[in-house]
């Protein structure tokens with residue numbers, strides 16, 4: 001059924017999508033985070049992509065260099081240290097951002113044999129799942145069912161009108177606390193991913209079982225660990241959704257910490273994040289819920305504190321600003 005979706009088509013199972021919308025809205029408004037199960041994306045597809053990224057990360061540096069991120073379309077490889085959310089720590093993370101599905105923009109067959117065959121269908125699945133989430137959200141916030149689909153119509157179309165991105169992430173093992181580069185001498189503090197909120201509408205996040213993801217749930221200033229629920233996909237509200245809903249659906253602040261204990265530190269961690277963004281020229285309707293009093297903004301952080309000025313920036317400018325702040 002999914003393959004019938006084209007651009008702004010509405011998912012035919014209206015009552016199901018409506019119910020999902022209500023549950024999503026409740027979870028995102030009270031916590032900033034929701035969990036999707038029975039979404040139809042097989043775990044094998046994720047594992048295959050995790051392993052392709054391992055193979056990419058094992059390539060010689062000069063070979064990886066051909067695929068370095070292009071700042072114009074945000075597509076490509078981001079090596080450790082190139083993107084920093086936290087200026088006080090060195091972030092140990094390899095990412096491969098995918099904003100174009102053309103085979104030519106993927107690692108070559110001779111270098112990582114099945115990268116393209118695995119990444120493209122997964123990106124299509126996550127785009128389709130994002131469409132269901134968009135439609136569900138539209139019901140929940142009381143706008144026309146097609147309103148959010150229409151303003152996110154260019155996801156992964158590679159024509160430059162929508163910055164949505166599927167990102168593959170690999171966090172390499174780190175030495176035990178009491179030895180190596182992670183501790184003393186240079187006094188540099190290392191982490192896996194510094195605290196931030198994502199920039200777009202929402203993020204779909206899948207992770208392996210290694211742990212380390214922590215969140216500040218709406219209204220709380222305490223970091224809480226996100227456990228691993230096999231097969232589940234997390235939905236995290238982003239800054240654009242927060243701005244559009246006047247913080248009724250606040251952006252989720254999250255980070256990934258280096259685990260403690262030699263065993264856990266000796267293992268790498270994998271994740272796939274699908275950042276769902278509006279089209280660059282999207283004009284979203286005013287929400288009926290904006291008439292209601294908006295809750296106070298979350299306690300944290302430099303990245304989520306959206307001023308009126310930010311809200312007036314269009315989605316594309318906001319994203320470019322965030323890229324300038326975080327990419328070397």
Ligand SMILES: O=C(O)CCC(=O)C(=O)O
Pocket residue numbers: 167169193198205207213254256270271273
């Ligand atoms: O690895 C993760 O679980 C989160 C990654 C992340 O937050 C990001 O890339 O924006």
Ligand SMILES: [Fe+2]
Pocket residue numbers: 196197198254
């Ligand atoms: Fe994130």
